[in-house]
Amino acid sequence: MDRYPFLSDDWVAAARKIREEFDALEDGVPDNVRMNQVITEVPFGTGTINSHIDTSSGSLEMDLGHLDQADVTVTLDYDTAKAVFVDGTVSAAMTAFMAGKVRVQGEMAKLLSALGQLSPPDESSVTNVQQRIREITA
Numbered sequence: 001m002d003r004y005p006f007l008s009d010d011w012v013a014a015a016r017k018i019r020e021e022f023d024a025l026e027d028g029v030p031d032n033v034r035m036n037q038v039i040t041e042v043p044f045g046t047g048t049i050n051s052h053i054d055t056s057s058g059s060l061e062m063d064l065g066h067l068d069q070a071d072v073t074v075t076l077d078y079d080t081a082k083a084v085f086v087d088g089t090v091s092a093a094m095t096a097f098m099a100g101k102v103r104v105q106g107e108m109a110k111l112l113s114a115l116g117q118l119s120p121p122d123e124s125s126v127t128n129v130q131q132r133i134r135e136i137t138a
Contacts, residue, residue, distance in 0.1 A: 003138040006082045007039060007049050011137065012064055018132045019061065032056045033114040036070040041077040049078075053085075053114060072106035072114075086137045088130060090115045 004011035032055055039049040052067045053060065062085065066073075076084075076096060083092035093115060096102045104111055 001135055003136055005044060005138050006078070006086055007042065007051060007064070008044060014136045015062065015133055018129055018136070019059070022127075022129045022132070031110075031113040033072075033110050034067050034070045035110065035114050036066040036073040037081065038073065038075040039078055039081045040075065041079070043078065055114070070106065071110040072104060072108070074105075074111060075103040077101055082137070084115070086134055 002010075002014070004014060033053060034056060035053045037051045037053070039051060041047065042049050049064065050066045051062065051064050052070065053062050054067060055061070076093070080092050080096040080101065083089040093102060097104075
Protein backbone atom coordinates (compact mmCIF):
# COMPACT_ATOMS: atom_id res chain seq x y z
CA MET A 1 0.00 0.00 0.00
CA ASP A 2 1.29 3.45 -0.88
CA ARG A 3 1.98 5.84 2.00
CA TYR A 4 2.01 9.62 1.75
CA PRO A 5 3.04 12.52 3.99
CA PHE A 6 0.09 13.79 6.03
CA LEU A 7 -1.78 16.58 4.20
CA SER A 8 0.22 16.24 0.99
CA ASP A 9 -1.86 16.40 -2.19
CA ASP A 10 -1.49 12.62 -2.63
CA TRP A 11 -2.52 11.98 0.98
CA VAL A 12 -5.61 14.19 0.64
CA ALA A 13 -6.65 12.39 -2.57
CA ALA A 14 -6.14 8.94 -1.00
CA ALA A 15 -7.96 9.95 2.20
CA ARG A 16 -10.88 11.31 0.16
CA LYS A 17 -11.15 7.96 -1.68
CA ILE A 18 -11.17 6.07 1.62
CA ARG A 19 -13.90 8.32 3.05
CA GLU A 20 -16.01 7.81 -0.10
CA GLU A 21 -15.50 4.04 0.06
CA PHE A 22 -16.71 3.81 3.67
CA ASP A 23 -19.20 6.70 3.70
CA ALA A 24 -22.34 4.57 3.79
CA LEU A 25 -20.85 2.07 6.25
CA GLU A 26 -19.77 4.48 9.01
CA ASP A 27 -22.02 5.78 11.76
CA GLY A 28 -22.95 9.44 11.52
CA VAL A 29 -21.06 12.11 13.45
CA PRO A 30 -23.11 13.24 16.46
CA ASP A 31 -22.09 16.94 16.60
CA ASN A 32 -21.80 19.57 13.90
CA VAL A 33 -18.39 21.20 13.87
CA ARG A 34 -16.91 23.50 11.24
CA MET A 35 -13.24 23.97 12.12
CA ASN A 36 -10.49 25.68 10.15
CA GLN A 37 -6.90 24.73 10.85
CA VAL A 38 -3.67 26.53 10.15
CA ILE A 39 -0.96 23.86 10.19
CA THR A 40 2.54 25.29 10.67
CA GLU A 41 6.02 23.78 10.39
CA VAL A 42 4.92 21.56 7.49
CA PRO A 43 8.00 19.69 6.18
CA PHE A 44 7.06 20.31 2.52
CA GLY A 45 5.63 23.08 0.35
CA THR A 46 5.50 26.58 1.83
CA GLY A 47 5.65 25.38 5.43
CA THR A 48 2.01 26.22 6.22
CA ILE A 49 -1.20 24.47 5.16
CA ASN A 50 -4.75 25.71 5.58
CA SER A 51 -7.22 22.88 6.05
CA HIS A 52 -10.59 22.25 7.64
CA ILE A 53 -12.88 19.71 9.24
CA ASP A 54 -16.59 19.88 8.56
CA THR A 55 -19.10 17.47 10.12
CA SER A 56 -22.25 19.40 9.14
CA SER A 57 -23.12 16.77 6.50
CA GLY A 58 -23.24 14.03 9.15
CA SER A 59 -19.82 12.59 8.32
CA LEU A 60 -16.35 13.84 9.20
CA GLU A 61 -14.81 15.53 6.17
CA MET A 62 -11.25 16.86 6.24
CA ASP A 63 -9.93 18.78 3.26
CA LEU A 64 -7.54 21.54 2.24
CA GLY A 65 -8.53 25.19 2.31
CA HIS A 66 -10.60 27.12 4.81
CA LEU A 67 -14.36 27.23 5.28
CA ASP A 68 -16.01 30.64 4.87
CA GLN A 69 -17.89 30.36 8.16
CA ALA A 70 -16.05 28.25 10.71
CA ASP A 71 -17.07 27.78 14.34
CA VAL A 72 -13.47 27.67 15.45
CA THR A 73 -9.99 28.16 13.97
CA VAL A 74 -7.03 26.29 15.40
CA THR A 75 -3.38 27.03 14.66
CA LEU A 76 -1.02 24.15 15.47
CA ASP A 77 2.20 22.59 14.28
CA TYR A 78 2.38 19.70 11.79
CA ASP A 79 3.46 17.01 14.26
CA THR A 80 0.65 17.84 16.67
CA ALA A 81 -1.90 17.94 13.84
CA LYS A 82 -0.75 14.53 12.60
CA ALA A 83 -0.89 13.06 16.12
CA VAL A 84 -4.45 14.34 16.60
CA PHE A 85 -6.00 13.89 13.14
CA VAL A 86 -4.31 10.64 12.11
CA ASP A 87 -3.41 8.90 15.36
CA GLY A 88 -6.35 10.20 17.40
CA THR A 89 -4.01 11.24 20.21
CA VAL A 90 -5.92 14.06 21.88
CA SER A 91 -3.34 14.22 24.67
CA ALA A 92 -0.86 15.56 22.08
CA ALA A 93 -3.19 18.50 21.45
CA MET A 94 -3.67 19.14 25.15
CA THR A 95 0.08 19.01 25.81
CA ALA A 96 0.77 21.37 22.90
CA PHE A 97 -2.04 23.70 24.06
CA MET A 98 -0.60 23.87 27.58
CA ALA A 99 2.84 24.63 26.07
CA GLY A 100 1.37 27.51 24.05
CA LYS A 101 1.84 25.73 20.71
CA VAL A 102 -1.88 25.68 19.87
CA ARG A 103 -3.90 28.86 19.36
CA VAL A 104 -7.70 28.79 19.29
CA GLN A 105 -10.06 31.43 17.94
CA GLY A 106 -13.81 30.92 18.23
CA GLU A 107 -15.94 28.41 20.08
CA MET A 108 -13.80 26.29 22.40
CA ALA A 109 -16.77 23.92 22.99
CA LYS A 110 -16.79 23.10 19.27
CA LEU A 111 -13.08 22.32 19.38
CA LEU A 112 -13.54 19.98 22.33
CA SER A 113 -16.42 18.29 20.51
CA ALA A 114 -14.26 17.79 17.41
CA LEU A 115 -11.43 16.34 19.47
CA GLY A 116 -13.85 13.90 21.08
CA GLN A 117 -15.00 12.72 17.65
CA LEU A 118 -11.43 12.26 16.41
CA SER A 119 -10.15 10.29 19.36
CA PRO A 120 -11.43 6.76 19.89
CA PRO A 121 -11.77 5.81 23.57
CA ASP A 122 -9.56 2.76 22.94
CA GLU A 123 -7.87 1.04 20.01
CA SER A 124 -10.70 -1.50 19.66
CA SER A 125 -13.10 1.29 18.66
CA VAL A 126 -10.97 2.70 15.82
CA THR A 127 -13.21 2.84 12.76
CA ASN A 128 -12.37 1.31 9.41
CA VAL A 129 -11.82 4.79 7.99
CA GLN A 130 -9.46 5.78 10.80
CA GLN A 131 -7.46 2.57 10.38
CA ARG A 132 -7.15 2.99 6.61
CA ILE A 133 -6.11 6.65 7.01
CA ARG A 134 -3.38 5.53 9.41
CA GLU A 135 -2.21 2.94 6.88
CA ILE A 136 -1.76 5.50 4.07
CA THR A 137 0.05 8.03 6.23
CA ALA A 138 3.85 8.13 6.08
